[in-house]
Amino acid sequence: MVGNIKHIILIDSIDESENVNFNAESFYRDKIRYPAIAQESTITHEYKKAPNSETFFEILKNLSKDYHYLADGLLLHFDIHGDKNKKGFVLESNELIPWSEVINHLRTLNLMLKNKLYLTMTTCFGRYLYLGVEFKLKSPYSCYISSSESVGEIDAYENYGILFNKLFETGNLIASYNEMDNTDNKIFYYKDSEMTFENAFNSLYEKLTKDGSPLKKIALDNAIKHSLEQTGNKLSYEEAEVLQLASLNKLHKIVKENYQF
Known part of the structure; x- marks a missing residue:
């Protein structure tokens, strides 16, 4: 079933001194690790720190090497700053990784997982990840959940807390997003890869015809x-x-x- 998740990996590239009470490591502990244990979930989970581009890309490359362990549905959760000009990730090292570079590495992994790679992001302006997609190449992810605006630490903590709690209950990302989508403070949105193309194509088709x-x-x-x-x-x-x-x-x-x- 589309959206079924068996593995969660949180990738953190924010200086922990920025958010003492709501940093990625505490989020992983409180909203992923503890709920998974409490619900006796079979979903595996892991926290990874990526302070710079070398570490960040090494993580993605290693996931591609180990893809056969993740083939039944992988969710990557990015806790990384977004560039204010909407051009890509800004790592803890202040390095800018353009969306196109992120997409290229994700595509390799998604190919191996046969379109069972799913993304969630606390990233400011993470919605603009789609700008790195080349529609003539294979899809780099099945879907992603992100924000088109600036994201506050508490908003991310509370919204994704709802999503992950539901995910350990249902095992399905889409069902879990629907639960999060009912919150009053709605700042994260679901974007399906194929539907993104269809919407863009239909818009172009109308303009050309x-x-x-x-x-x-x-x-x-x-x-x-x-x-x-x-x-x-x-x-x-x-x-x-x-x-x-x-x-x-x-x-x-x-x-x-x-x-x-």
């Missing part, structure tokens, strides 16, 4: 110009429109295959 759309006219004018330069034949507007629709449908089919594992 809707009558009167400026982008449609630009695209068709360029297609007519390109055809004339390459073949010496000038396409009619209608012919260019037919070819564009065929190209869009072909693109959609190719990219959809990236969500088949």
